[in-house]
Amino acid sequence: MTTPLADDHNHFPGLSRIGALLADPGRAAMLWALMDGSARPAGELTMIAGLSPSAASAHLARLTDGGLLALEVRGRHRYFRIASAEIAASIEALANVAQVSAPQRAAPRPARTVPLEMRYARTCYDHMAGELSVRLYERMLEQGLLTLHGASLDATAQGAERFAAWGIDLSTQHSRRRRFACTCPDWSVRRPHLGGALGAALLEAWSAHGWVERTQRPRVLRVTPAGQQQFDAFLAG
Numbered sequence: 542m543t544t545p546l547a548d549d550h551n552h553f554p555g556l557s558r559i560g561a562l563l564a565d566p567g568r569a570a571m572l573w574a575l576m577d578g579s580a581r582p583a584g585e586l587t588m589i590a591g592l593s594p595s596a597a598s599a600h601l602a603r604l605t606d607g608g609l610l611a612l613e614v615r616g617r618h619r620y621f622r623i624a625s626a627e628i629a630a631s632i633e634a635l636a637n638v639a640q641v642s643a644p645q646r647a648a649p650r651p652a653r654t655v656p657l658e659m660r661y662a663r664t665c666y667d668h669m670a671g672e673l674s675v676r677l678y679e680r681m682l683e684q685g686l687l688t689l690h691g692a693s694l695d696a697t698a699q700g701a702e703r704f705a706a707w708g709i710d711l712s713t714q715h716s717r718r719r720r721f722a723c724t725c726p727d728w729s730v731r732r733p734h735l736g737g738a739l740g741a742a743l744l745e746a747w748s749a750h751g752w753v754e755r756t757q758r759p760r761v762l763r764v765t766p767a768g769q770q771q772f773d774a775f776l777a778g
Contacts, residue, residue: 562607567592568600577760578667580613580622629666630736636728660729662762668740670727678735680776694722708746714738
């Protein structure tokens, strides 16, 4: 008797289908390029993946049909983006698993060899990741601003005051059609950072305050002197 490979059985619904979509290096390269939250045209993704236009088109169609990418049509051009924040968080988590479980002969670069600016502060789809984000999240827990229940988080009354001071209305974030707050494994630090609607709102607020800003390098965030002062004060407080 052979083990079934299809997803027709409820023991592992959808897992092999998603695994097949991620297994191809070209498709994986396209997905990783979109992890900065951007929408990119098919031609740009074709060059990133190093594929022929016809092959890239087929891969993009599979990723879109499989629900991992969303298609935006702008005039005569087609743009692709990660379909949701939850999918982006899953990809980041799988990158973390790949760091831990890869055989030694094919192991990805250890975190210490990842460029410093990428390790320190970067985007993970629509929220902040990297060493600074991990430290800020851990400090929020230490100060009792957040309570952790499994992988889900909620804000305390003290946390609501702090987030309001940063310009975040928690009721608005709770009303969004996504998880309010959750942990997201950080592939470079290998400890969780803050994701969900609250994580996205924090990045938006800190950007509006001029504490962090995007750079020309995909996903890399620059922490401004004013931002570093604010973050250092929070971490030391």
